[in-house]
Amino acid sequence: MYLGIVKGTVVADRKASGLEGTKLLLVQPVDEHGAPVGDVQAAVDRVQAGVGDLVYLVGSREAALACDPWFVPVDAAIVGIVDGVDVPGARP
Amino acid sequence: MKCCRVVGPMWATVKHPAFAGRTLFVVQPLDERGTDAGASFVAIDHVQAGVGDKVLVLTEGNGVRQILKMGDQVPIRSIIVGIVDHVETGA
Numbered sequence: 392m393y394l395g396i397v398k399g400t401v402v403a404d405r406k407a408s409g410l411e412g413t414k415l416l417l418v419q420p421v422d423e424h425g426a427p428v429g430d431v432q433a434a435v436d437r438v439q440a441g442v443g444d445l446v447y448l449v450g451s452r453e454a455a456l457a458c459d460p461w462f463v464p465v466d467a468a469i470v471g472i473v474d475g476v477d478v479p480g481a482r483p
Numbered sequence: 484m485k486c487c488r489v490v491g492p493m494w495a496t497v498k499h500p501a502f503a504g505r506t507l508f509v510v511q512p513l514d515e516r517g518t519d520a521g522a523s524f525v526a527i528d529h530v531q532a533g534v535g536d537k538v539l540v541l542t543e544g545n546g547v548r549q550i551l552k553m554g555d556q557v558p559i560r561s562i563i564v565g566i567v568d569h570v571e572t573g574a
Binding site: 392393394420422423428429437438439447449450451452453454456457461468470471472473474475476477478479 | 490491492493494495496497498499501502507509522523524525526534544556557558559560561
C-alpha cells in the first residue's frame with residue numbers, strides 16, 4: 392500500500408466489462424512528506440475521494456479485491472482518505 | 484519480506500471496511516546496513532510495533548489473508564509481522 396495525492400478525474404466511456412460505473416481518478420504517488428514518487432497513475436476510487444485529497448492505495452491483485460464485483464481488471468485502488476500522518480515534516 | 488523502519492502512524496476516517504480498527508504505519512525499507520533504501524509505503528500493524536522500530540514487513544496479499552483470517556477478499560497487501568532485534572551481516 393502507498394500514499395498518493397488525487398490530481399484529477401479520468402473519464403472513459405468505453406471500458407472493459409466489470410468496470411462500468413467505476414470512478415477513476417488520476418493519482419500521483421507521494422512519500423510521507425508529500426513529495427512525488429514515480430509516475431502519475433489512474434486508480435479506481437472506493438472511498439469517494441476528491442481532487443487534492445491525500446489518499447492511500449492498494450496495488451496489484453488486492454486492488455481488484457477492493458472492488459465489488461471483485462473480479463475486475465484493475466491494478467490500483469484508492470482504499471482510504473488520509474486524515475493525518477504523524478511524521479516530522481509531513482503534510483498536515 | 485522487507486526489513487523496514489517505522490516512520491510514523493497515519494490515520495484515516497473514510498476507508499475500506501477491511502481497514503476498520505487497524506493501525507496504519509508509514510514504513511521505510513532499509514538495506515542490510517540499516518540505511519534507507521527505496522520508497523516508503525503504508526503497512527498495517529500486527530505486532531504492536533512503535534515509531535522507530537525496525538520491523539519485518541510482509542508485502543504479499545495472500546500471506547496477509549492467511550494471517551488476518553478475514554476471508555479471501557481482503558484488499559490489504561502489506562502487514563508488519565515482526566520486530567527485528569538484530570541483523571548480522573557477513574562483511
